[in-house]
Amino acid sequence: xxxxxxxxxxxxxxxxxxxxxxxxxxxxxxxxxxxxxxxxxxxxxxxxxxxxxxxxxxxxxxxxxxxxxxxxxxxxxxxxxxxxxxxxxxxxxxxxxxxxxxxxxxxxxxxxxxxxxxxxxxxxxxxxxxxxxxxxxxxxxxxxxxxxxxxxxxxxxxxxxxxxxxxxxxxxxxxxxxxxxxxxxxxxxxxxxxxxxxxxxxxxxxxxxxxxxxxxxxxxxxxxxxxxxxxxxxxxxxxxxxxxxxxxxxxxxxxxxxxxxxxxxxxxxxxxxxxxxxxxxxxxxxxxxxxxxxxxxxxxxxxxxxxxxxxxxxxxxxxxxxxxxxxxxxxxxxxxxxxxxxxxxxxxxxxxxxxxxxxxxxxxxxxxxxxxxxxxxxxx
Numbered sequence: 001x002x003x004x005x006x007x008x009x010x011x012x013x014x015x016x017x018x019x020x021x022x023x024x025x026x027x028x029x030x031x032x033x034x035x036x037x038x039x040x041x042x043x044x045x046x047x048x049x050x051x052x053x054x055x056x057x058x059x060x061x062x063x064x065x066x067x068x069x070x071x072x073x074x075x076x077x078x079x080x081x082x083x084x085x086x087x088x089x090x091x092x093x094x095x096x097x098x099x100x101x102x103x104x105x106x107x108x109x110x111x112x113x114x115x116x117x118x119x120x121x122x123x124x125x126x127x128x129x130x131x132x133x134x135x136x137x138x139x140x141x142x143x144x145x146x147x148x149x150x151x152x153x154x155x156x157x158x159x160x161x162x163x164x165x166x167x168x169x170x171x172x173x174x175x176x177x178x179x180x181x182x183x184x185x186x187x188x189x190x191x192x193x194x195x196x197x198x199x200x201x202x203x204x205x206x207x208x209x210x211x212x213x214x215x216x217x218x219x220x221x222x223x224x225x226x227x228x229x230x231x232x233x234x235x236x237x238x239x240x241x242x243x244x245x246x247x248x249x250x251x252x253x254x255x256x257x258x259x260x261x262x263x264x265x266x267x268x269x270x271x272x273x274x275x276x277x278x279x280x281x282x283x284x285x286x287x288x289x290x291x292x293x294x295x296x297x298x299x300x301x302x303x304x305x306x307x308x309x310x311x312x313x314x315x316x317x318x319x320x321x322x323x324x325x326x327x328x329x330x331x332x333x334x335x336x337x338x339x340x341x342x343x344x345x346x347x348x349x350x351x352x353x354x355x356x357x358x359x360x361x362x363x364x365x366x367x368x369x370x371x372x373x374x375x376x377x378x379x380x
Contacts, residue, residue: 001294005301010069017077020049025081029207036199037164037209038088040122046089047119055097060113068242068307075246076253083356084207086250091161092116094246096123098239099169099184103227108186112167124165126156126187126213127236134369136171136182136236141215143172143183150174150225152185152193152218158363162211163199165189169226170215177230184226184235193218204355240365241317245307247364248300248317248324251357255328256293258353262286262335269340282338289331296327315377322370325360332357 006014024045032038046052054070056062071094079086100112115121132138141154152172162168166189174183187194197212227235263286266277276282303320306312332354336343343350361367 001298003297003301005305006069006073010073013070014073014077016049017051017074020046020051021077021081025085029081032207036206038085038207040119040164043119043122045119047117050117052089052092052119053113053117055093055101056113056117057101060109060117062113062117068245069304071246072249072304075250079250079253080257082205082207083250083254083353083360084205086254087160087205088208090246090250091125092123095125095239095243096167096169098242099125099226099235103184103235105223107223108226112186115166121166122161122164124159124161124168126159126162126168126170128156128158130155130157134365136233137180139171139173139182141170141172143174143185143220145174145176148222150185150220152187152215152220154215156213158200158210159213160208160210162213163196163209168213170213171232171236174230174232180233181230182232182236183229184232185220186224186226187215187218187220191218191220202359204352204358237314241312241314242307244317244321244364244370245300245303245312247360248320249304251321251324251328251360252293252297252300254353254357255324255331256297258335258350259286259289259293259331261349262338266338276338285334285338289334292327293331296323300324315374318365318370318373321364322367322374325357326367328357328360 025042028039028042032042043052050063051074053061054063054065056064058064074093075086075090078089100109100116104112112121116123127136127139129139129141131140141152141156143150143152152170154172156162156170159168168187170185170187171182172185174181177183193216195214195216197214200210200212202210263277266282266286267275269276277286300320303312303316306316332350335350336354339348339350342348345351
């Protein structure tokens, strides 16, 4: 069915993104996977074409287009080539951008937005810790006032883009502002006391570098505080629905790409004298999955419309993430099964896609947390 959420300008943008990705990203997919991180050349290429700063005001070098449908188009097209690309670049465009645009001072905007838009400033967000994943209230990293400065101490883990990020938005407890107060800080590469651990060895998405971050008496000034002191938890919770919608959009696009590839395989692969797609069981499985993807996309598109109209709720975003990632998981598992032994080989796209997809039911809040959010809204 034709998707009613997008207009002509968004489809034109999609065509431009596809052309650039084919030229500047696709030829480097194998080397990127081996390197375990996306090269800065690719970041700069996307930045030069305006794909990383279209939401940034023109006076800071961006496109000035405050329309999340452009984010959705970019996320979908990146996910076609690998979920890691959607997650890595999505951290910049979908997660970090709202913090930099909505919570920063004029000086901070001048400091960060222009390189952000050009692809010269790779960003990450430091929420998760060894003892605090979905439970943001469990954060133990602290920042304490010392005169007119802050001393940041603690660690973060599972940080996408963490190994080579130039700017990390770090959530830290600020006991001086109250027992449960959290404040956000902009920590830059090269600051004394800021170090990184090894790149974590993940099951999937090797292209997305993921790291542990350590803070040992990192000295920060008031100019490094993002938003209001003590209001970091509220800032994060207010922006989580957008992150979850972004995950839902990329997950369904990724599932669709893998399903389309599997349909092509089913039309060609032969067994017992006929194509495997002609077997009734396989046809019915594919039909069920194609329907599930379309139904999920209809709801996610409705959430996307709600986002641009300014009324996306945390419950709807949780429902979108839940249905999209659970559907993605079903699709990828079936695609592996339909490929048979070849589906278990890392050299196939479907095997890599299956490994890449598993984390989507964990990050951005687990499926169980999504169900908790949804059930509470029902008064349960």
